[in-house]
Amino acid sequence: MQHTATQDTLVGLFVAAGIAGLFFLALQVSNLSSFGDKDTYTVTASFESSGGLKIKSAVSAAGVKIGKVTDIRFDPKTYQSVVSMAIETKYNTLPEDTTASIFTAGLLGEQYVNLEPGGSEDVLKNGSKIDITQSAIILEKVIGQFLFKSAEEKAQGDKKE
Amino acid sequence: MMQFFQRLGASTRTSFTKLGRATYFLLQTLSGILSVLPRPRLLMNQLFSVGVLSFLIITISGLFVGMVLGLQGFYILSDFGAEESLGIMVAASLVRELGPVVTALLFAGRAGSALTAEIGLMKATEQLSGMEMMAIDPIRRIISPRFLAGFISMPLLASLFSAIGIIGGQLVGTGLLGVDDGAYWSQMQNQIDFYDDIINGVIKSIIFGFVTSWIALFEGYDAIPTSEGVSRATTRTVVNSAFSILGLDFILTALMFGDD
Amino acid sequence: MDNSNSSQNTLVSVRNLTFSRGNNKIFDDISLDFERGKITAIMGPSGTGKTTLLKLIGGQLYPEQGTITVDGQNVHRLRRKELYELRKRMGMLFQSGALLTDMNVYDNVAFPLREHTHLTESMIRSLVLMKLQAVGLRGAHQLMPNELSGGMARRVAMARAIALDPMMILYDEPFTGQDPISMGVLVLLIKALNETLGLTSIIVSHDVQETAQIADYIYVISNGKVVDHGTPAQIEQSSSEWVQQFMKGAADGPVHFHYPAKEYVDDLLSTGKRY
Numbered sequence: 001m002q003h004t005a006t007q008d009t010l011v012g013l014f015v016a017a018g019i020a021g022l023f024f025l026a027l028q029v030s031n032l033s034s035f036g037d038k039d040t041y042t043v044t045a046s047f048e049s050s051g052g053l054k055i056k057s058a059v060s061a062a063g064v065k066i067g068k069v070t071d072i073r074f075d076p077k078t079y080q081s082v083v084s085m086a087i088e089t090k091y092n093t094l095p096e097d098t099t100a101s102i103f104t105a106g107l108l109g110e111q112y113v114n115l116e117p118g119g120s121e122d123v124l125k126n127g128s129k130i131d132i133t134q135s136a137i138i139l140e141k142v143i144g145q146f147l148f149k150s151a152e153e154k155a156q157g158d159k160k161e
Numbered sequence: 162m163m164q165f166f167q168r169l170g171a172s173t174r175t176s177f178t179k180l181g182r183a184t185y186f187l188l189q190t191l192s193g194i195l196s197v198l199p200r201p202r203l204l205m206n207q208l209f210s211v212g213v214l215s216f217l218i219i220t221i222s223g224l225f226v227g228m229v230l231g232l233q234g235f236y237i238l239s240d241f242g243a244e245e246s247l248g249i250m251v252a253a254s255l256v257r258e259l260g261p262v263v264t265a266l267l268f269a270g271r272a273g274s275a276l277t278a279e280i281g282l283m284k285a286t287e288q289l290s291g292m293e294m295m296a297i298d299p300i301r302r303i304i305s306p307r308f309l310a311g312f313i314s315m316p317l318l319a320s321l322f323s324a325i326g327i328i329g330g331q332l333v334g335t336g337l338l339g340v341d342d343g344a345y346w347s348q349m350q351n352q353i354d355f356y357d358d359i360i361n362g363v364i365k366s367i368i369f370g371f372v373t374s375w376i377a378l379f380e381g382y383d384a385i386p387t388s389e390g391v392s393r394a395t396t397r398t399v400v401n402s403a404f405s406i407l408g409l410d411f412i413l414t415a416l417m418f419g420d421d
Numbered sequence: 422m423d424n425s426n427s428s429q430n431t432l433v434s435v436r437n438l439t440f441s442r443g444n445n446k447i448f449d450d451i452s453l454d455f456e457r458g459k460i461t462a463i464m465g466p467s468g469t470g471k472t473t474l475l476k477l478i479g480g481q482l483y484p485e486q487g488t489i490t491v492d493g494q495n496v497h498r499l500r501r502k503e504l505y506e507l508r509k510r511m512g513m514l515f516q517s518g519a520l521l522t523d524m525n526v527y528d529n530v531a532f533p534l535r536e537h538t539h540l541t542e543s544m545i546r547s548l549v550l551m552k553l554q555a556v557g558l559r560g561a562h563q564l565m566p567n568e569l570s571g572g573m574a575r576r577v578a579m580a581r582a583i584a585l586d587p588m589m590i591l592y593d594e595p596f597t598g599q600d601p602i603s604m605g606v607l608v609l610l611i612k613a614l615n616e617t618l619g620l621t622s623i624i625v626s627h628d629v630q631e632t633a634q635i636a637d638y639i640y641v642i643s644n645g646k647v648v649d650h651g652t653p654a655q656i657e658q659s660s661s662e663w664v665q666q667f668m669k670g671a672a673d674g675p676v677h678f679h680y681p682a683k684e685y686v687d688d689l690l691s692t693g694k695r696y
Contacts, residue, residue, distance in 0.1 A: 007209045014213045018317025021324035022363070028346065029252050029327055030355040058351065065351070283522075291519030292478050295533045295581075296508035302536070 040067060040086035045100040050081035051111055051136025053102055058112040059085045066091045073115035085113060087124075095120040096128065104117060111136060145147035183379045186300075190378065193298070193305030203302070207310035211272045215318060219264060219270055223322035225261060227251060227329025234330070235338045244340050248349035252323075253329035254363045256353060257418065260323035262410050265369035268315060269402035273377035276307055277398040280381025281391035289382075304382065308374045315370025316363050323362065361417040368409060373402045423448070432457045432589060432621045433478060440470070447473055449645035450487070460615055460622040463638035464629065466667065466676075469642050471625035472516070475591045478623070479513055480504045492588065509537060512582030512590040516597060518574035520566040526553070527562040530581045530587065537585060552580040556610060572603025579610060589621040590614070596628040605629075608635055629668050633657075641667065671690035 050072055059067035067087035075082050087094070097118030104111050115130075124130070173337050197203055234250040278304065289299040327349075334340040353359070377398045384394035433455040440448045447470035455461045463471055475673060476482045478489055480496045489496045520529050530549045534540060540548070553559040556576040566574060575595060582590055594610065596604050612635045615622045626632045633639070633653040640650045641664050649656060649664045659665060666674030682688065 007213075008205065010213045011205055011208045014208070014216055014314075015317060017216070018212075018314075018321050018410055021317070021320035021322075022359075024324040025256060025320060025327075025359050026355055026364075029256065030353040030359050031350050056354065083355075286517050286522070287515040287519040288521055290476075290481065291513070291515055291521075291578075293481055294511065294513040295510055295536070295585075296505040297533070297536050298505075 039089040041089055041092065041124075042084055042086050042127045043077060043079065043124050043130055044082055044084050045075075045113075045130035045133050046075065046078065046080040046082050047100075047102060047133050048080060048135040050083055051088065051102055051138055052104075052113045053083065053113065053136065057110065059087060059115065060112060061091070061094070061115040061117065066115070084112065090108075092123060094124045096122040096124060098124060098130055099132045099134065100130045101134035104137070179383070182383060183375070186304075186379050186382060187375055189300045190308050190375075191306050193301035194309055196301045197306045197309055204309055207306045208314065211276070211307065211310040212314035212317065213274070215268055215271045215314065216321075218267055219318045219322050220325050222263065222267055223260075223325035224329040226263060226322075227255065227326030227331075228333045230254060230259075230326065231330035231333030233339070234342065235334055237378040241388050244334075244338075245338050245344040245395070246348055247330070247334045248327075248345035248347075249352045252327050252349045252353050253358065255323040255326040255330075256416070258410070260326065261319045261362050261365040261369055262406060263321040264322045264366060265315065265373055265406045266403060268311075268318060268370070269373045269399055269406070272311065272314075273373050273398050273402055274395045276374070276377040277381040277384070278391060278393045280307075280378060281386070284382065284384060285386035285388070285391060289378050290294070291342035304378050308378055311374030311377070312367070312370045316366045316374070319366035319369075320363065328337070357418075361413075364417075365410065365413050368413065369406050372405050372409065376402050376405065430456050433489070433491050433623070435474075436449075436488045436490075438477070438489065439485045440473065440482070441485065442470075442473075446645045448484075451468075451642070451645070451647050452487075453640055453647070453650075455621060455623055456638070457621050458615075458619060459637040460611065460624060460635055462624045462632045462639045463642060464627060464632060464639055464667070465642035465648075467627060469644070471627075471642070472593050475513065475593055475623070475625055477510065478591065479511060501617060509533075509585055510588045511660075512585075512587040514575065514578050514582050514590060514592045514595060514600050516594045518566070518578040520569075520574055520577055524564055525565050526558065526569070526577050527633075529566070529577060530562075530584055533581060533584045547668055548568075548584065549580075552584055553577075555583070555614070556580045557606075570603070572599050572606065573609060575603075576610065579614070581617065583614065586618070587620070589623065592622065592624045592626070594626055594628075595624065596626055596631045604631055607631075629670065643667075 013028060033063065053072060055069055055072060057069045058065045059069060067085050069083055070082035070086045071082075073082045073084075074080075083100075094115060095118045097120040099116040101114045101116065102111055103114045118132070230251045234247050235244060238244050238246055239249065277284065280289075283299075283303065289303070292299045292302060331342070331345055335342045335345055380394040380398045380401070381391075384390045431454045433453075433630045435451065435453040436582070437450050437452055437458070438448050439446070439450050455464070463474060465471055471481060477484055478491065478496065480499070483497055485518055491507060491511070496504070496507070499507060520526075521532060524532065527549055529670070530552055531545050534545050534548060538545075549561070550559055553562055558573060558576055558580065561573065561577075566577075569577065579590075595607050595611065599607065604679050608631050611622060611624070614620060615635075624632060624636065637651055638650070639653055639656050641656065641659075643663065649659045649661050651659075656664065656668065659668070663675040665671075666676060
């Protein structure tokens with residue numbers, strides 16, 4: 001019992017270290033600091049295909065992350081994919097004719113929504129719909145088209161000779 | 162043949178009886194926690210022997226596990242030209258799986274076995290009976306504070322393990338292998354979600370702490386009060402804890418990270 | 422065998438107690454009485470469940486049949502809280518001493534006081550030193566239990582048992598495995614504590630000499646039955662051959678030296694299976 005004071009100090013250090021570890025995980029490792037309970041507004045966009053896009057995929061403009069995907073649904077009437085995005089309120093100057101495209105970061109990387117501002121005076125507001133969209137590039141399709149095309153060219157070349 | 166079924170039946174029955182005793186023990190322990198709260202000194206002593214004494218093994222293991230992850234991850238990812246994603250790999254494996262699981266396994270080996278041996282020896286030397294005869298409930302006085310301490314220590318230790326592991330991965334990845342420091346952290350921050358990954362990891366470790374402490378204390382309390390009985394109980398603590406941790410981890414992972 | 426003199430003077434009375442472990446009947450319908458202020462001994466060979474009897478009296482075990490009353494209360498009918506209140510007035514000395522190994526002698530004796538009373542540390546200190554003085558170990562208050570000899574550990578346990586000033590003390594094999602000097606000290610202490618504190622003592626033992634020296638009344642138990650009972654002098658004169666063998670410690674008598682077996686010659690000559 002005579003070591004009580006040292007013991008208390010060590011227990012204190014232990015608890016502090018554990019909590020520090022948790023804080024480190026929260027602030028340095030996770031996205032809590034970059035995207036926490038900040039105010040957002042939601043816009044939607046319809047794509048022919050949303051490809052490998054997922055909930056929580058990034059939404060960025062000019063390479064900077066400004067929001068994230070919150071919902072992806074299939075619209076049974078238009079047969080399109082409706083993507084909802086939460087965008088931080090401080091980026092509230094995006095024009096109404098902004099183009100939304102689904103890009104891939106690197107060859108095999110994550111897919112994300114890229115917003116390219118247009119020239120309209122009116123801005124996107126909560127509940128707005130982005131009309132101009134460009135779907136995800138599906139690798140299989142591209143490769144298929146490429147093979148088909150080169151086969152066609154080859155066939156034409158053969159004919160010429 | 163008949164004998165086989167008889168034996169099977171008998172051993173099944175013994176297991177259920179033991180589970181029943183363990184449940185009763187848990188309920189008593191939980192109800193005893195209320196009487197620990199007004200006496201923080203009891204809890205402090207146990208936080209010291211359960212938490213502080215596991216501190217070193219957890220931090221050192223965390224560092225090395227993180228460094229190995231950094232090394233192995235780098236070799237695999239660089240084949241795809243994706244070394245930049247090293248941070249995600251290290252952090253995700255630590256925060257979701259290795260942090261809670263390895264910490265719990267180490268905890269069962271370090272603190273759990275010590276708890277079982279301590280309680281078992283107290284039983285063998287009639288200290289528990291002696292307390293009962295002094296009108297002191299050994300569950301409240303001895304078991305509940307230890308349970309609470311295990312329950313509190315585990316998430317702290319697991320967070321520490323993950324945090325140190327991530328730093329270890331960074332030391333190897335950016336210090337030794339030349340991964341870009343900014344990419345290591347920013348990719349990690351983009352991908353690791355506070356609620357889905359970190360909080361779920363903490364929930365896992367809380368559940369593991371609960372189960373490991375329960376097993377360790379019950380095996381000690383239920384041990385046959387001889388030196389052989391205590392040594393067997395200690396072994397059972399480590400084995401049963403390991404099974405429970407890994408089995409539960411599978412279930413929890415399926416529940417938490419299943420639909421994403 | 423029924424001692425129906427359950428008067429005001431009886432502190433503990435055991436009535437028609439039956440208790441078994443597995444198929445083994447440890448007590449078969451026995452009745453005992455323990456008088457206030459007296460030292461009563463229960464004697465019998467090892468393995469007759471003498472310790473079990475103490476645990477039954479302390480309410481740690483439940484009998485199959487029969488009742489045990491302590492100070493007018495039926496031990497096994499009490500609610501948990503009442504049982505704990507009763508136990509505060511009972512001290513029990515375990516064979517091993519059952520000291521808490523992570524505390525020194527002083528803290529061990531102070532333990533029940535700290536748990537059950539709200540006395541100030543200085544009052545606890547005075548009490549602990551008084552109790553330790555009574556068992557002659559005031560000088561050893563700093564030692565840890567693993568630094569004590571078996572006899573000293575038992576004396577510390579005695580000091581702890583009387584810390585709350587109980588009305589009775591149960592001694593479980595207090596003399597076993599002690600050298601003659603510690604044995605003498607313990608005999609003296611049990612007697613002295615009983616007289617100065619006005620305790621009721623129940624001793625469970627198979628050490629005939631020492632127990633007979635201090636006991637006021639003796640019960641001899643074997644095979645779950647009371648074989649004989651009376652004052653030490655009466656037991657000495659017992660007509661039972663078995664009691665005579667037990668008291669004198671003869672190797673052969675009604676209890677044979679050999680464990681029951683088949684004929685020795687047959688066993689040696691048989692070419693049968695290995696054991």
